[in-house]
Amino acid sequence: MPSRGPLAASKPTTLPKPTMTLLKDFRHIILYGLILAILVFALKWLQWKFLIFDNSIDIYIGLVSVFFTVLGIWIATQIVKPKVETVIVEKEIIVTQPEKFIINETELKKLNLNSREYEILQLLTKGHSNADIAQTLFLSLSTIKTHVSNLYFKLDVKSRTQAIEKAKRLKIIE
Amino acid sequence: MPSRGPLAASKPTTLPKPTMTLLKDFRHIILYGLILAILVFALKWLQWKFLIFDNSIDIYIGLVSVFFTVLGIWIATQIVKPKVETVIVEKEIIVTQPEKFIINETELKKLNLNSREYEILQLLTKGHSNADIAQTLFLSLSTIKTHVSNLYFKLDVKSRTQAIEKAKRLKIIE
DNA sequence: ATGCGTTTGGTACTAAAGTATGAGCAAGTT
DNA sequence: AACTTGCTCATACTTTAGTACCAAACGCAT
Numbered sequence A, B: 001m002p003s004r005g006p007l008a009a010s011k012p013t014t015l016p017k018p019t020m021t022l023l024k025d026f027r028h029i030i031l032y033g034l035i036l037a038i039l040v041f042a043l044k045w046l047q048w049k050f051l052i053f054d055n056s057i058d059i060y061i062g063l064v065s066v067f068f069t070v071l072g073i074w075i076a077t078q079i080v081k082p083k084v085e086t087v088i089v090e091k092e093i094i095v096t097q098p099e100k101f102i103i104n105e106t107e108l109k110k111l112n113l114n115s116r117e118y119e120i121l122q123l124l125t126k127g128h129s130n131a132d133i134a135q136t137l138f139l140s141l142s143t144i145k146t147h148v149s150n151l152y153f154k155l156d157v158k159s160r161t162q163a164i165e166k167a168k169r170l171k172i173i174e
Numbered sequence C: 001a002t003g004c005g006t007t008t009g010g011t012a013c014t015a016a017a018g019t020a021t022g023a024g025c026a027a028g029t030t
Numbered sequence D: 001a002a003c004t005t006g007c008t009c010a011t012a013c014t015t016t017a018g019t020a021c022c023a024a025a026c027g028c029a030t
Helices: A026-051 A054-081 A104-111 A117-125 A130-137 A141-155 A160-169 B024-051 B054-079 B106-110 B114-127 B130-137 B141-155 B160-169
Strands: A013-017 A084-097 B009-017 B086-097
Touching: A026 B086, A054 B054, A104 B160, A117 A160, A130 A141, A141 A160, A160 B114, A160 B160, B009 B024, B054 B106, B114 B130, B114 B141, B114 B160, B130 B141, B141 B160
Parallel strands: A084 B086
Antiparallel strands: A013 A084, B009 B086
Protein backbone atom coordinates (compact mmCIF):
# COMPACT_ATOMS: atom_id res chain seq x y z
CA MET A 1 0.00 0.00 0.00
CA PRO A 2 1.24 3.51 -0.68
CA SER A 3 1.74 5.99 2.09
CA ARG A 4 -1.45 7.51 3.32
CA GLY A 5 -2.56 10.32 5.55
CA PRO A 6 -2.75 10.16 9.32
CA LEU A 7 -6.35 9.11 9.19
CA ALA A 8 -7.63 5.76 8.11
CA ALA A 9 -9.28 5.23 4.80
CA SER A 10 -12.94 4.49 4.67
CA LYS A 11 -15.80 3.55 2.38
CA PRO A 12 -13.90 1.97 -0.52
CA THR A 13 -16.07 2.07 -3.59
CA THR A 14 -15.74 -0.58 -6.30
CA LEU A 15 -16.25 0.46 -9.86
CA PRO A 16 -16.12 -2.51 -12.25
CA LYS A 17 -14.85 -1.44 -15.63
CA PRO A 18 -15.04 -4.34 -18.10
CA THR A 19 -13.04 -2.92 -20.97
CA MET A 20 -12.92 -5.70 -23.53
CA THR A 21 -10.59 -6.99 -26.07
CA LEU A 22 -9.00 -5.67 -29.25
CA LEU A 23 -5.42 -6.11 -30.23
CA LYS A 24 -3.12 -3.52 -28.81
CA ASP A 25 -1.76 -2.38 -32.14
CA PHE A 26 -0.73 -3.46 -35.60
CA ARG A 27 2.61 -4.90 -34.50
CA HIS A 28 0.69 -7.61 -32.72
CA ILE A 29 -1.34 -8.39 -35.82
CA ILE A 30 1.85 -8.78 -37.86
CA LEU A 31 3.35 -10.91 -35.10
CA TYR A 32 0.33 -13.19 -35.03
CA GLY A 33 0.42 -13.39 -38.82
CA LEU A 34 4.04 -14.50 -38.80
CA ILE A 35 3.39 -17.08 -36.11
CA LEU A 36 0.49 -18.47 -38.10
CA ALA A 37 2.59 -18.62 -41.28
CA ILE A 38 5.32 -20.53 -39.45
CA LEU A 39 2.68 -22.83 -38.08
CA VAL A 40 1.29 -23.51 -41.55
CA PHE A 41 4.73 -24.56 -42.75
CA ALA A 42 5.26 -26.67 -39.65
CA LEU A 43 1.94 -28.33 -40.17
CA LYS A 44 2.70 -29.00 -43.81
CA TRP A 45 5.95 -30.64 -42.80
CA LEU A 46 4.24 -32.64 -40.08
CA GLN A 47 1.49 -33.58 -42.50
CA TRP A 48 3.87 -35.12 -45.00
CA LYS A 49 5.98 -36.74 -42.35
CA PHE A 50 3.01 -38.32 -40.63
CA LEU A 51 1.30 -39.33 -43.85
CA ILE A 52 4.02 -41.94 -44.22
CA PHE A 53 2.33 -43.69 -41.38
CA ASP A 54 -1.21 -43.84 -42.53
CA ASN A 55 -2.57 -44.88 -39.18
CA SER A 56 -1.03 -42.00 -37.30
CA ILE A 57 -3.57 -39.50 -38.68
CA ASP A 58 -5.42 -39.68 -35.36
CA ILE A 59 -2.30 -38.73 -33.42
CA TYR A 60 -1.67 -35.92 -35.86
CA ILE A 61 -5.17 -34.55 -35.46
CA GLY A 62 -4.89 -34.88 -31.72
CA LEU A 63 -1.63 -32.94 -31.61
CA VAL A 64 -3.11 -30.26 -33.83
CA SER A 65 -6.17 -30.05 -31.59
CA VAL A 66 -4.14 -29.73 -28.42
CA PHE A 67 -1.75 -27.28 -30.00
CA PHE A 68 -4.47 -24.98 -31.27
CA THR A 69 -6.41 -25.23 -28.05
CA VAL A 70 -3.33 -24.06 -26.17
CA LEU A 71 -2.78 -21.41 -28.82
CA GLY A 72 -6.37 -20.25 -28.35
CA ILE A 73 -5.93 -20.04 -24.63
CA TRP A 74 -2.73 -18.11 -25.04
CA ILE A 75 -4.35 -15.72 -27.52
CA ALA A 76 -7.24 -15.23 -25.13
CA THR A 77 -4.93 -14.26 -22.29
CA GLN A 78 -3.25 -11.80 -24.62
CA ILE A 79 -6.29 -10.12 -26.11
CA VAL A 80 -8.41 -9.86 -23.03
CA LYS A 81 -7.62 -6.68 -21.20
CA PRO A 82 -7.81 -6.82 -17.43
CA LYS A 83 -10.79 -5.47 -15.60
CA VAL A 84 -10.03 -2.24 -13.81
CA GLU A 85 -11.32 -1.83 -10.32
CA THR A 86 -11.26 1.72 -9.10
CA VAL A 87 -11.16 2.05 -5.36
CA ILE A 88 -11.83 5.50 -4.01
CA VAL A 89 -10.22 6.11 -0.65
CA GLU A 90 -11.19 9.10 1.40
CA LYS A 91 -8.19 10.91 2.73
CA GLU A 92 -8.92 13.51 5.37
CA ILE A 93 -6.89 16.68 5.37
CA ILE A 94 -6.82 18.61 8.60
CA VAL A 95 -6.86 22.33 8.09
CA THR A 96 -6.61 24.83 10.88
CA GLN A 97 -8.78 27.61 9.63
CA PRO A 98 -8.20 31.15 10.90
CA GLU A 99 -11.25 31.87 13.06
CA LYS A 100 -14.22 31.31 10.90
CA PHE A 101 -16.77 32.26 13.52
CA ILE A 102 -20.15 30.68 13.07
CA ILE A 103 -23.02 31.79 15.23
CA ASN A 104 -24.78 28.94 16.91
CA GLU A 105 -28.24 29.68 15.58
CA THR A 106 -29.74 26.72 17.38
CA GLU A 107 -28.72 27.98 20.81
CA LEU A 108 -29.64 31.51 19.90
CA LYS A 109 -33.18 30.50 19.02
CA LYS A 110 -33.47 28.40 22.15
CA LEU A 111 -32.66 31.44 24.28
CA ASN A 112 -35.42 33.41 22.56
CA LEU A 113 -33.72 36.77 22.85
CA ASN A 114 -35.45 39.67 21.15
CA SER A 115 -33.54 42.00 18.90
CA ARG A 116 -32.91 44.65 21.55
CA GLU A 117 -31.62 42.13 24.04
CA TYR A 118 -29.29 40.62 21.49
CA GLU A 119 -28.11 44.07 20.46
CA ILE A 120 -27.38 44.92 24.06
CA LEU A 121 -25.64 41.58 24.58
CA GLN A 122 -23.29 42.40 21.74
CA LEU A 123 -22.36 45.74 23.31
CA LEU A 124 -22.06 44.08 26.69
CA THR A 125 -19.41 41.66 25.43
CA LYS A 126 -17.46 44.57 24.03
CA GLY A 127 -17.02 45.89 27.54
CA HIS A 128 -19.55 48.69 27.41
CA SER A 129 -21.19 49.91 30.59
CA ASN A 130 -24.94 50.35 30.87
CA ALA A 131 -24.51 54.10 30.50
CA ASP A 132 -22.43 53.58 27.34
CA ILE A 133 -25.07 51.34 25.85
CA ALA A 134 -27.80 53.83 26.71
CA GLN A 135 -25.91 56.55 24.89
CA THR A 136 -25.14 54.34 21.91
CA LEU A 137 -28.73 53.22 21.45
CA PHE A 138 -30.28 56.54 22.45
CA LEU A 139 -32.16 54.94 25.30
CA SER A 140 -32.45 55.76 28.96
CA LEU A 141 -30.34 53.99 31.55
CA SER A 142 -33.52 52.51 32.98
CA THR A 143 -34.37 50.85 29.71
CA ILE A 144 -30.93 49.36 29.43
CA LYS A 145 -31.14 48.02 32.95
CA THR A 146 -34.49 46.42 32.21
CA HIS A 147 -33.19 44.79 29.06
CA VAL A 148 -30.02 43.65 30.77
CA SER A 149 -32.01 42.13 33.63
CA ASN A 150 -34.25 40.26 31.21
CA LEU A 151 -31.16 39.15 29.36
CA TYR A 152 -29.65 37.72 32.53
CA PHE A 153 -32.88 35.89 33.25
CA LYS A 154 -32.96 34.34 29.80
CA LEU A 155 -29.30 33.43 29.95
CA ASP A 156 -29.72 32.15 33.50
CA VAL A 157 -26.84 34.23 34.83
CA LYS A 158 -26.43 36.79 37.57
CA SER A 159 -23.92 39.31 36.25
CA ARG A 160 -22.66 40.79 33.03
CA THR A 161 -19.38 38.90 33.25
CA GLN A 162 -21.26 35.61 33.48
CA ALA A 163 -23.42 36.69 30.57
CA ILE A 164 -20.32 37.38 28.50
CA GLU A 165 -18.79 34.06 29.45
CA LYS A 166 -21.92 32.11 28.61
CA ALA A 167 -22.58 33.95 25.37
CA LYS A 168 -19.07 33.22 24.17
CA ARG A 169 -19.22 29.64 25.35
CA LEU A 170 -22.48 29.04 23.48
CA LYS A 171 -20.99 30.82 20.49
CA ILE A 172 -23.96 33.10 20.13
CA ILE A 173 -21.65 36.10 20.14
CA GLU A 174 -18.29 36.79 18.57
CA MET B 1 -16.45 8.85 -13.89
CA PRO B 2 -18.69 8.44 -10.90
CA SER B 3 -19.70 11.34 -8.71
CA ARG B 4 -16.88 12.67 -6.65
CA GLY B 5 -16.44 15.00 -3.71
CA PRO B 6 -15.77 18.68 -3.89
CA LEU B 7 -12.10 18.05 -4.29
CA ALA B 8 -10.31 16.48 -7.15
CA ALA B 9 -8.80 13.04 -6.88
CA SER B 10 -5.05 12.68 -6.87
CA LYS B 11 -2.21 10.21 -7.03
CA PRO B 12 -3.88 7.17 -8.60
CA THR B 13 -1.93 4.12 -7.63
CA THR B 14 -1.97 0.97 -9.75
CA LEU B 15 -1.95 -2.38 -8.04
CA PRO B 16 -1.79 -5.26 -10.57
CA LYS B 17 -3.57 -8.28 -9.17
CA PRO B 18 -3.11 -11.28 -11.50
CA THR B 19 -5.42 -13.84 -9.92
CA MET B 20 -5.03 -16.97 -11.97
CA THR B 21 -7.00 -19.86 -13.15
CA LEU B 22 -8.32 -23.18 -11.85
CA LEU B 23 -11.62 -24.75 -12.71
CA LYS B 24 -14.45 -23.63 -10.57
CA ASP B 25 -15.55 -27.11 -9.57
CA PHE B 26 -15.91 -30.67 -10.71
CA ARG B 27 -19.07 -30.07 -12.69
CA HIS B 28 -17.05 -28.02 -15.11
CA ILE B 29 -14.52 -30.80 -15.48
CA ILE B 30 -17.26 -33.29 -16.32
CA LEU B 31 -18.78 -30.81 -18.74
CA TYR B 32 -15.50 -30.31 -20.52
CA GLY B 33 -14.98 -34.06 -20.67
CA LEU B 34 -18.34 -34.58 -22.33
CA ILE B 35 -17.70 -31.80 -24.84
CA LEU B 36 -14.35 -33.35 -25.70
CA ALA B 37 -15.91 -36.79 -26.13
CA ILE B 38 -18.49 -35.37 -28.52
CA LEU B 39 -15.73 -33.61 -30.39
CA VAL B 40 -13.78 -36.81 -30.75
CA PHE B 41 -16.77 -38.52 -32.37
CA ALA B 42 -17.36 -35.50 -34.57
CA LEU B 43 -13.78 -35.51 -35.67
CA LYS B 44 -13.85 -39.20 -36.39
CA TRP B 45 -16.90 -38.65 -38.57
CA LEU B 46 -15.30 -35.71 -40.32
CA GLN B 47 -12.10 -37.69 -40.75
CA TRP B 48 -13.80 -40.51 -42.62
CA LYS B 49 -15.97 -38.16 -44.63
CA PHE B 50 -13.10 -36.04 -45.78
CA LEU B 51 -10.81 -38.98 -46.44
CA ILE B 52 -12.99 -39.73 -49.38
CA PHE B 53 -11.59 -36.63 -50.98
CA ASP B 54 -7.90 -37.16 -50.48
CA ASN B 55 -6.99 -33.59 -51.42
CA SER B 56 -9.25 -31.98 -48.85
CA ILE B 57 -6.93 -32.92 -45.94
CA ASP B 58 -5.65 -29.33 -45.86
CA ILE B 59 -9.14 -27.93 -45.48
CA TYR B 60 -9.80 -30.49 -42.79
CA ILE B 61 -6.70 -29.52 -40.83
CA GLY B 62 -7.54 -25.87 -41.29
CA LEU B 63 -11.02 -26.33 -39.92
CA VAL B 64 -9.67 -28.31 -36.99
CA SER B 65 -7.13 -25.58 -36.30
CA VAL B 66 -9.69 -22.80 -36.36
CA PHE B 67 -12.14 -24.81 -34.32
CA PHE B 68 -9.66 -25.66 -31.60
CA THR B 69 -8.30 -22.15 -31.53
CA VAL B 70 -11.80 -20.82 -30.90
CA LEU B 71 -12.34 -23.62 -28.41
CA GLY B 72 -9.11 -22.62 -26.66
CA ILE B 73 -10.18 -19.02 -26.50
CA TRP B 74 -13.55 -20.03 -25.16
CA ILE B 75 -11.99 -22.31 -22.56
CA ALA B 76 -9.64 -19.54 -21.57
CA THR B 77 -12.50 -17.12 -21.03
CA GLN B 78 -14.19 -19.73 -18.87
CA ILE B 79 -11.33 -20.95 -16.73
CA VAL B 80 -9.11 -17.92 -16.53
CA LYS B 81 -10.37 -15.36 -14.10
CA PRO B 82 -9.95 -11.90 -15.46
CA LYS B 83 -6.94 -9.95 -14.42
CA VAL B 84 -7.97 -7.20 -12.06
CA GLU B 85 -6.18 -3.92 -11.92
CA THR B 86 -6.99 -2.06 -8.76
CA VAL B 87 -6.68 1.68 -9.03
CA ILE B 88 -6.73 3.47 -5.73
CA VAL B 89 -7.88 7.03 -5.97
CA GLU B 90 -7.47 9.19 -2.91
CA LYS B 91 -10.33 11.57 -2.39
CA GLU B 92 -9.31 14.51 -0.26
CA ILE B 93 -11.71 15.79 2.37
CA ILE B 94 -11.09 19.02 4.23
CA VAL B 95 -11.61 18.79 7.94
CA THR B 96 -11.56 21.98 9.94
CA GLN B 97 -9.92 21.61 13.28
CA PRO B 98 -11.32 23.53 16.24
CA GLU B 99 -8.33 25.80 16.52
CA LYS B 100 -5.96 25.29 19.37
CA PHE B 101 -5.54 28.29 21.63
CA ILE B 102 -2.08 29.75 21.82
CA ILE B 103 -1.33 32.28 24.53
CA ASN B 104 0.24 35.42 23.21
CA GLU B 105 3.33 35.33 25.40
CA THR B 106 4.71 38.51 23.91
CA GLU B 107 1.72 40.58 24.93
CA LEU B 108 1.58 38.88 28.29
CA LYS B 109 5.15 39.86 29.07
CA LYS B 110 4.58 43.40 27.88
CA LEU B 111 1.73 43.80 30.36
CA ASN B 112 4.01 42.69 33.17
CA LEU B 113 1.30 41.05 35.23
CA ASN B 114 2.43 39.24 38.34
CA SER B 115 1.24 35.73 39.05
CA ARG B 116 -1.63 36.80 41.34
CA GLU B 117 -2.95 39.31 38.90
CA TYR B 118 -2.90 36.82 36.07
CA GLU B 119 -4.58 34.25 38.27
CA ILE B 120 -7.32 36.72 39.12
CA LEU B 121 -7.66 37.71 35.47
CA GLN B 122 -8.33 34.10 34.60
CA LEU B 123 -11.11 33.84 37.17
CA LEU B 124 -12.44 37.21 36.06
CA THR B 125 -12.94 36.04 32.50
CA LYS B 126 -14.83 33.02 33.75
CA GLY B 127 -17.48 35.36 35.14
CA HIS B 128 -16.49 35.17 38.81
CA SER B 129 -17.31 38.04 41.15
CA ASN B 130 -14.71 39.55 43.46
CA ALA B 131 -16.25 37.67 46.37
CA ASP B 132 -16.03 34.40 44.43
CA ILE B 133 -12.39 35.00 43.64
CA ALA B 134 -11.63 35.86 47.26
CA GLN B 135 -13.17 32.59 48.36
CA THR B 136 -11.43 30.58 45.68
CA LEU B 137 -7.99 31.99 46.44
CA PHE B 138 -8.50 32.22 50.21
CA LEU B 139 -7.92 35.94 50.18
CA SER B 140 -9.88 38.86 51.54
CA LEU B 141 -12.22 40.86 49.33
CA SER B 142 -9.95 43.85 49.88
CA THR B 143 -6.99 42.02 48.43
CA ILE B 144 -8.96 41.02 45.39
CA LYS B 145 -10.11 44.57 44.88
CA THR B 146 -6.56 45.81 45.11
CA HIS B 147 -5.33 43.24 42.60
CA VAL B 148 -8.22 43.90 40.28
CA SER B 149 -7.57 47.63 40.40
CA ASN B 150 -3.90 47.12 39.62
CA LEU B 151 -4.91 44.78 36.85
CA TYR B 152 -7.15 47.44 35.31
CA PHE B 153 -4.30 49.93 35.51
CA LYS B 154 -1.91 47.58 33.73
CA LEU B 155 -4.47 46.65 31.13
CA ASP B 156 -5.47 50.29 30.76
CA VAL B 157 -9.16 49.58 31.26
CA LYS B 158 -11.83 50.83 33.61
CA SER B 159 -14.03 47.83 34.30
CA ARG B 160 -13.95 44.05 34.48
CA THR B 161 -15.90 43.71 31.24
CA GLN B 162 -13.34 45.81 29.45
CA ALA B 163 -10.60 43.74 31.04
CA ILE B 164 -12.21 40.55 29.75
CA GLU B 165 -12.65 41.99 26.29
CA LYS B 166 -9.05 43.19 26.11
CA ALA B 167 -7.60 40.01 27.55
CA LYS B 168 -9.44 37.91 24.97
CA ARG B 169 -8.57 40.28 22.18
CA LEU B 170 -4.88 40.16 23.06
CA LYS B 171 -5.17 36.40 23.38
CA ILE B 172 -3.54 36.36 26.78
CA ILE B 173 -6.45 34.39 28.16
CA GLU B 174 -8.52 31.53 26.83
C1' DA C 1 -61.65 45.39 20.25
C1' DT C 2 -58.89 42.56 23.18
C1' DG C 3 -54.88 40.28 24.30
C1' DC C 4 -50.01 39.48 23.75
C1' DG C 5 -45.34 40.56 23.27
C1' DT C 6 -41.93 44.11 22.56
C1' DT C 7 -39.95 48.23 23.68
C1' DT C 8 -39.63 51.91 26.31
C1' DG C 9 -39.19 54.37 30.73
C1' DG C 10 -39.53 55.34 35.78
C1' DT C 11 -38.63 54.90 41.08
C1' DA C 12 -36.54 52.81 44.92
C1' DC C 13 -33.54 49.95 46.76
C1' DT C 14 -29.56 46.54 47.44
C1' DA C 15 -25.36 44.55 45.93
C1' DA C 16 -21.25 44.67 43.73
C1' DA C 17 -17.59 46.97 41.60
C1' DG C 18 -14.16 50.24 41.58
C1' DT C 19 -11.01 54.15 43.68
C1' DA C 20 -7.93 56.11 46.96
C1' DT C 21 -4.98 55.66 50.53
C1' DG C 22 -2.39 53.56 53.98
C1' DA C 23 -0.03 49.82 56.08
C1' DG C 24 2.04 45.19 57.38
C1' DC C 25 5.18 41.53 56.00
C1' DA C 26 8.35 38.33 53.74
C1' DA C 27 12.06 37.76 50.41
C1' DG C 28 15.54 39.27 47.84
C1' DT C 29 18.88 43.12 46.45
C1' DT C 30 22.11 46.80 47.02
C1' DA D 1 20.96 47.81 57.48
C1' DA D 2 18.25 50.04 54.19
C1' DC D 3 15.63 49.45 50.14
C1' DT D 4 12.63 47.42 46.68
C1' DT D 5 9.11 44.39 45.25
C1' DG D 6 5.24 41.39 45.51
C1' DC D 7 1.51 40.25 48.09
C1' DT D 8 -1.51 40.99 51.63
C1' DC D 9 -5.36 43.52 54.12
C1' DA D 10 -8.11 47.45 55.75
C1' DT D 11 -11.13 51.66 55.73
C1' DA D 12 -13.85 54.98 53.48
C1' DC D 13 -15.95 56.44 49.73
C1' DT D 14 -18.10 56.82 44.86
C1' DT D 15 -19.89 54.65 41.00
C1' DT D 16 -21.99 51.13 38.57
C1' DA D 17 -24.62 47.09 38.34
C1' DG D 18 -28.49 44.63 39.32
C1' DT D 19 -33.42 43.70 41.30
C1' DA D 20 -38.27 44.55 41.88
C1' DC D 21 -42.25 46.55 40.59
C1' DC D 22 -44.84 49.39 37.76
C1' DA D 23 -46.63 51.46 33.50
C1' DA D 24 -47.22 53.60 28.89
C1' DA D 25 -46.86 53.18 23.82
C1' DC D 26 -46.79 50.31 19.85
C1' DG D 27 -47.54 46.55 16.44
C1' DC D 28 -49.85 42.47 15.39
C1' DA D 29 -53.03 38.64 15.26
C1' DT D 30 -57.38 36.43 16.73
